[in-house]
Amino acid sequence: MLKFLDFDKKRDNYAEIVNNYDWTKDFSFLGFLREIGKHITVNYMIAKDSVKKRLDGGISFTEFSYQLLQAYDFLWLYRNKQCKLQMGGSDQWGNITTGTELIRRVEQGEAFALTCPLITKADGGKFGKTEEGNVWLDPEKTSPYKFYQFWLNTSDEDAERFIKIFTLFSKDEVEELVARHKEAPHERVLQNALAEHLTIMVHSEKDFNASVQASQILFGKGTTEMLRNLPENILTALFEGVPVFEINEALPEEGIMVVDFLAEKTKIFPSKSDARRTLKDNGVAINKRKINEHFIVSKKDLIKNKYILVQRGKKSYFLVIVRS
RNA sequence: GGGGAGAUUCCAGAGCGGUCAAAUGGGGCAGACUGUAAAUCUGUUGGCUAAGCCUUCGGAGGUUCGAAUCCUCCUCUCCCCA
Numbered sequence: 001m002l003k004f005l006d007f008d009k010k011r012d013n014y015a016e017i018v019n020n021y022d023w024t025k026d027f028s029f030l031g032f033l034r035e036i037g038k039h040i041t042v043n044y045m046i047a048k049d050s051v052k053k054r055l056d057g058g059i060s061f062t063e064f065s066y067q068l069l070q071a072y073d074f075l076w077l078y079r080n081k082q083c084k085l086q087m088g089g090s091d092q093w094g095n096i097t098t099g100t101e102l103i104r105r106v107e108q109g110e111a112f113a114l115t116c117p118l119i120t121k122a123d124g125g126k127f128g129k130t131e132e133g134n135v136w137l138d139p140e141k142t143s144p145y146k147f148y149q150f151w152l153n154t155s156d157e158d159a160e161r162f163i164k165i166f167t168l169f170s171k172d173e174v175e176e177l178v179a180r181h182k183e184a185p186h187e188r189v190l191q192n193a194l195a196e197h198l199t200i201m202v203h204s205e206k207d208f209n210a211s212v213q214a215s216q217i218l219f220g221k222g223t224t225e226m227l228r229n230l231p232e233n234i235l236t237a238l239f240e241g242v243p244v245f246e247i248n249e250a251l252p253e254e255g256i257m258v259v260d261f262l263a264e265k266t267k268i269f270p271s272k273s274d275a276r277r278t279l280k281d282n283g284v285a286i287n288k289r290k291i292n293e294h295f296i297v298s299k300k301d302l303i304k305n306k307y308i309l310v311q312r313g314k315k316s317y318f319l320v321i322v323r324s
Numbered sequence: 325g326g327g328g329a330g331a332u333u334c335c336a337g338a339g340c341g342g343u344c345a346a347a348u349g350g351g352g353c354a355g356a357c358u359g360u361a362a363a364u365c366u367g368u369u370g371g372c373u374a375a376g377c378c379u380u381c382g383g384a385g386g387u388u389c390g391a392a393u394c395c396u397c398c399u400c401u402c403c404c405c406a
Contacts, residue, residue, distance in 0.1 A: 156362070188360095191361075218360085278353070278354055278368090282355065315360065
């Protein structure tokens with residue numbers, strides 16, 4: 001959050017996070033009806049799209065009243081924090097305008113609503129916080145490398161929309177990028193621009209560069225030899241964003257079965273069955289080299305005497321560190 | 325308070341005494357194609373010491389040679405009436 005908002009109280013218009021529970025918890029039901037309820041007619045509330053659509057199927061009183069509660073939040077913020085603008089997804093439009101209406105009636109004040117359409121993916125996915133495979137801004141939840149990869153992997157269709165929504169490019173710049181992309185789609189101009197700008201904006205230039213480098217090794221023509229020849233400090237820097245597993249014992253002289261290695265020593269696969277399946281499907285590589293079910297992991301697979309790079313499928317990498 | 329419907333593997337949803345680790349679809353994972361896309365196609369999707377074995381169909385009991393399927397009780401959810 002600090003990256004996007006300024007919480008410094010010395011500033012004129014500093015950011016502040018509040019909890020609406022603080023001002024609603026002591027507001028009695030009767031008080032609420034008397035002070036807030038009387039200003040808004042049921043007719044007005046029913047007319048809202050969000051309510052109208054639900055009327056046939058049934059809507060609980062709680063849900064119905066929600067818009068009033070949200071309106072009150074806005075009023076409270078207007079009164080106490082000089083808040084004049086409420087932003088939200090387009091489904092919040094009705095609730096927000098009930099708030100502006102309330103402010104107008106009670107305080108003769110002026111407040112504003114800003115909504116944006118729900119962002120969807122081309123495959124229909126919702127891009128919501130509950131959807132699988134989404135990204136977080138927090139590097140603890142989504143590493144810069146993964147974050148970068150996420151944007152790099154967006155489909156053409158999505159990329160064109162996302163670049164308008166998530167970056168600060170001007171209209172002309174966007175149009176130029178789109179044009180260039182259409183000329184040579186395989187160069188993925190849009191995805192690159194998206195990934196670069198967002199990674200730098202959310203994380204940092206340094207993280208961006210590291211992500212690009214890691215990507216080149218991982219997706220480029222990286223070979224076992226290249227991996228072995230990388231200086232250790234570069235190697236570890238490269239895999240900063242890659243999940244790491246540590247094994248606190250030396251590999252036995254005779255090595256261990258890959259299946260045990262993948263599912264027991266590390267948790268790269270949730271079960272041995274799953275590991276075997278993927279191995280059978282030719283989906284696992286160690287140090288950039290595909291392996292099968294009968295592979296034995298041993299000392300000679302260690303890079304710099306302690307690292308092993310495991311690849312599951314095309315895109316998931318894991319770094320295993322063996323501490324002996 | 326009265327009446328009815330239901331709870332199945334990640335989700336939706338079949339199954340209604342053996343052939344059920346459980347149809348089908350979605351999602352996930354992997355493979356092919358490719359641009360580290362999309363679309364499409366293929367395989368796979370409980371676990372294990374793996375031609376076998378073990379644990380799953382809301383919970384607890386029971387009937388049976390044998391239960392996701394039948395019976396009893398319990399818990400929860402939904403709908404209708406009051």
